[in-house]
Structures are given as C-alpha cells and as structure tokens.
Amino acid sequence: MYGRKACELVKEFASVGKGQLTQYNSDLFEQVVAECSQHHLELQSLIRKMQEEGLDVQTARNADHYGALIHHLSLVRNKRCLMAYVNNRAEIIRSLLWKIGSVLPKEIEEKFSHTEEEYFNKYSGELKKYMSKMELDLTVDMVPPKDPYIKVRVLDDIGDGIVLSDKTANFARHSIHFLKRTDAEQFISRGLMEELTG
Amino acid sequence: MASSSMEGSMPTMDEYEALLSTTDVELLKRAWRSEKAAPEILRYDFDLVGRVTEQLQLMEETVDEKSTSGADPLSLSLYQMDLDRTLFLLRSYLRIRIQKIEKYMFHIRKSDELWNRLSKGEKDFASRCIDDLKHHLEESVLSKLPENYQSVEKQSVISEEDDMVPEPRLDTFVLCRSKEYLSGIQLEDGPVEDRSKLFEMEPGVLYFICYKSIKPLVESGKIDLL
Structure with a gap:
C-alpha cells in the first residue's frame, strides 16, 4: 500500500516517550525516498501517455489523470512524513542541548545521522553566539530558585581543578558540598553531582 | 484608593501594591507570564530588558560590596536571593522567546x-x-x-x-485578566449564532477564552495572560 512505509517511520518516532530519540532509521528512510522516486516516475509516464493520446493534461479527467493524481498525493504525503520525521527529530536535538549541554554522551550521539550531528553542532554555535551577545548564560537556572545555595553530593571523581565563582574545593567522589545553584547546575545536568533535598 | 489621602503618610495596602506593580521587575514578570501563555511570539520589550539588565548590574555590585565589607550574612543572602530571582525571570523570558522562535x-x-x-x-x-x-x-x-x-x-x-x-495555533484557550473594563470583544469561537454577540470583561476577573478573540488586546497590553 502506498504511504505505509512513511507512516511506519513517523510511528517509530512517536513510539518512544516525549523528548526521547530513536536510532536514526536510515534504512527505512531511504526506502521511503525510493518510493517517492517511483511515484514520480509513474506520474511522469502517465502524463506522457496522456500527452501522446493528445489530451490536455490540465483539463482531461480520465483514468490516467486520477492515477497521476494518486501518485502525486502519495508523493506529497511521503514528503510530509519525511519532513516531519527530520523536523521533529531536529526539535528534540535542540532540546538536548538545553537539557544536557553541548557535549553529548556517546549513547545519544550514536542515534544521530551524520547531518543531524552537523546540525547539532551548528545550533550549539548559534545559541552560544546569541548568549554571548546578551552577556547571559541562558542554559543555567532552569527552575525558579528557592535558595541561592543548594546541597549537592559529588557522584564522580571530578578532581580539585575546578574553580567556582566564590570558592575552590576538593570535589572528591561522594563528598557533600554547599554550593551556589548556578555553579552546581552545570555539574548536575552532566550527571556529575546530585542535589540533596530535604 | 480614595481613602488613601485620609490616612496620612502611611501607605495603604492598595497603594503599596500599586507601587509594587509598576517596578520593572514586576513589569518583567508580567511580560514573562504573557509570553509564557501566548501561543505566538509577543513584542520584545527592549526598554524593559535594558532597564532590568542595568538594575541587575547594580544589584550585583551591591552584593559584591556587601560581601567584601563583611556585612550581615543574612541580609547578604536576601540580596543574593532577590538578584537570583530577577535573573531567573530574565533568563526564562529570553528562553521562552528563543524556544518559540525556533519552533x-x-x-x-x-x-x-x-x-x-x-x-x-x-x-x-x-x-x-x-x-x-x-x-x-x-x-x-x-x-x-x-x-x-x-x-x-x-x-x-x-x-x-x-x-x-x-x-502557532491561535485558537487555543488562555487564562487572562483585564486591568480595566473592556467591552465589545468579538468572540471567534463557539456556535456561529453566538459570534455576533459582543463580550464584556470586568477588571480583575479571570476569564478562560480563545486567544484569537483577545489577541489585539494582549498585544496592546490591556489584558495580561496568566
């Protein structure tokens, strides 16, 4: 059936939870693209046939006209599915930059296609440019602050080479610190610290 | 408000609130709320952001000054908190706009x-x-x-x-409140025969209404979104 593969592609994207990414399915993607080319070939051959029969392609309403129309509509539908797939993925890719930062873990990066990787890096650059122009880092401070300081536990050996805005400390694994929220947030989002509440 | 002149120098609660509601931070909060609730992008308030940025710098200087001069740690942390909250508002405002622009x-x-x-x-x-x-x-x-x-x-x-x-879908519903009495609002949704009726809005009352109907009033700042 026409359009089934494209539908599968979109469904696959939607099958995982909101904000999550599936492996870029280049196999299925290329199959849909091939289907598009096939539709286009058949569309053209039907139009040629009508021209050979001396019919006016614009006004003739015979079986071949409707055949061609179906190929055209199937192609458009496939295009919309392909675009939706890439565009929605791009939206998630952008959100990853906000949630995780410009350095992504390998498990996530593996799910990208080559152009998606490129797109992520470019987007990261654009956002940096905007933020440096505003002289404001927008990626921190994602939740309204209750207290300027929070208690955190270090989850990984991140060493003592880190200088925070108001002090330096030895951030050995499992040590607990009382830090400025804005300083700690970048480490929390990278999974290197966790906030202790209560 | 009429009673305020009678009570002399002590500002009444109303007056105090009226004063509060015109500070730049409060204005930013309003712009931020509206931006957050509106389905489409609203006008960037260039002057307001400029003023808030200046104030933030001043606040930062105050905090720095106090922290080096060994001021009371409690008052310092209150200043810091105020600074952080304003900074959050500004960041969040710009962030919401960026996300809308991207979309x-x-x-x-x-x-x-x-x-x-x-x-x-x-x-x-x-x-x-x-x-x-x-x-x-x-x-x-x-x-x-x-x-x-x-x-x-x-x-x-x-x-x-x-x-x-x-x-953006302009026919989504939004929660809003008007500052003044507004009349003659044309509803853009609901049954066709109802659309010719004009809608009125009392000040301070919450309404749940189709964004499209009040779009011009949001843009002119007469209605705040929540």
Whole structure:
C-alpha cells in the first residue's frame, strides 16, 4: 500500500516517550525516498501517455489523470512524513542541548545521522553566539530558585581543578558540598553531582 | 484608593501594591507570564530588558560590596536571593522567546509584523537558525526528492500557498485578566449564532477564552495572560 512505509517511520518516532530519540532509521528512510522516486516516475509516464493520446493534461479527467493524481498525493504525503520525521527529530536535538549541554554522551550521539550531528553542532554555535551577545548564560537556572545555595553530593571523581565563582574545593567522589545553584547546575545536568533535598 | 489621602503618610495596602506593580521587575514578570501563555511570539520589550539588565548590574555590585565589607550574612543572602530571582525571570523570558522562535521560525520570518517583534539579537539568531535548519532539511530530505517537490515551504510546485510551514495555533484557550473594563470583544469561537454577540470583561476577573478573540488586546497590553 502506498504511504505505509512513511507512516511506519513517523510511528517509530512517536513510539518512544516525549523528548526521547530513536536510532536514526536510515534504512527505512531511504526506502521511503525510493518510493517517492517511483511515484514520480509513474506520474511522469502517465502524463506522457496522456500527452501522446493528445489530451490536455490540465483539463482531461480520465483514468490516467486520477492515477497521476494518486501518485502525486502519495508523493506529497511521503514528503510530509519525511519532513516531519527530520523536523521533529531536529526539535528534540535542540532540546538536548538545553537539557544536557553541548557535549553529548556517546549513547545519544550514536542515534544521530551524520547531518543531524552537523546540525547539532551548528545550533550549539548559534545559541552560544546569541548568549554571548546578551552577556547571559541562558542554559543555567532552569527552575525558579528557592535558595541561592543548594546541597549537592559529588557522584564522580571530578578532581580539585575546578574553580567556582566564590570558592575552590576538593570535589572528591561522594563528598557533600554547599554550593551556589548556578555553579552546581552545570555539574548536575552532566550527571556529575546530585542535589540533596530535604 | 480614595481613602488613601485620609490616612496620612502611611501607605495603604492598595497603594503599596500599586507601587509594587509598576517596578520593572514586576513589569518583567508580567511580560514573562504573557509570553509564557501566548501561543505566538509577543513584542520584545527592549526598554524593559535594558532597564532590568542595568538594575541587575547594580544589584550585583551591591552584593559584591556587601560581601567584601563583611556585612550581615543574612541580609547578604536576601540580596543574593532577590538578584537570583530577577535573573531567573530574565533568563526564562529570553528562553521562552528563543524556544518559540525556533519552533515557528519559518512562519515568523514570512510576516513582517511578527519579524519586527524580535530583538536585534533574536533576529540574527533566527536568521542563522533558519539557514541551518533549511540546510539540514535539504541535506536529509529535499535533495533526495524529485525536482518539483524540493521546496521547504511548499508541498510541491503546484501549491499556491506555503503549506509546509508550522504555525502557532491561535485558537487555543488562555487564562487572562483585564486591568480595566473592556467591552465589545468579538468572540471567534463557539456556535456561529453566538459570534455576533459582543463580550464584556470586568477588571480583575479571570476569564478562560480563545486567544484569537483577545489577541489585539494582549498585544496592546490591556489584558495580561496568566
């Protein structure tokens, strides 16, 4: 059936939870693209046939006209599915930059296609440019602050080479610190610290 | 408010609130709330952001000064908290706008009215983002499709309108409150026979209404979204 593969592609994207990414399915993607080319070939051959029969392609309403129309509509539908797939993925890719930062873990990066990787890096650059122009880092401070300081536990050996805005400390694994929220947030989002509440 | 003159120098609660509601931080909070609730991008308040940025710098200086002069740690932390909250508001305001711009960049670029609601920095950012996403879509999809189907904005060459551009849904419902008595609001939803009736809004009362109907009033600042 026409359009089934494209539908599968979109469904696959939607099958995982909101904000999550599936492996870029280049196999299925290329199959849909091939289907598009096939539709286009058949569309053209039907139009040629009508021209050979001396019919006016614009006004003739015979079986071949409707055949061609179906190929055209199937192609458009496939295009919309392909675009939706890439565009929605791009939206998630952008959100990853906000949630995780410009350095992504390998498990996530593996799910990208080559152009998606490129797109992520470019987007990261654009956002940096905007933020440096505003002289404001927008990626921190994602939740309204209750207290300027929070208690955190270090989850990984991140060493003592880190200088925070108001002090330096030895951030050995499992040590607990009382830090400025804005300083700690970048480490929390990278999974290197966790906030202790209560 | 009428009673205020009688009570002498002590400001009444109303007066105090009225005073509070005109500070820049409060104005920013309002702009932030409206921006958050509106489905489309609203006008960038250039002057307000400028003033808040200046105030933030002043607050930072105060905090620095107090922390070096060994002031009371409690008052210092209150100053710091105030600073952090304002900073959060500003960041969040800019963030929400950036996210809207990203989502509807092609749509915003097409209309001069929407485009001019962006700040200079946002315009630069949006232009670059459009180029990047266009390139990404072309590389991934469009270059592989037959010639007549390669447009980002149109489904195919025979489409008369741009039918591939995501647009914000202006018919969503929003929670809003008016500052003054408003009348003659044309409802854009509901049964056809009801649409000719004009709708009135009392000040300070909450309404749940279709965004499209009050769009001009939000843009002119008469109605705040919540």
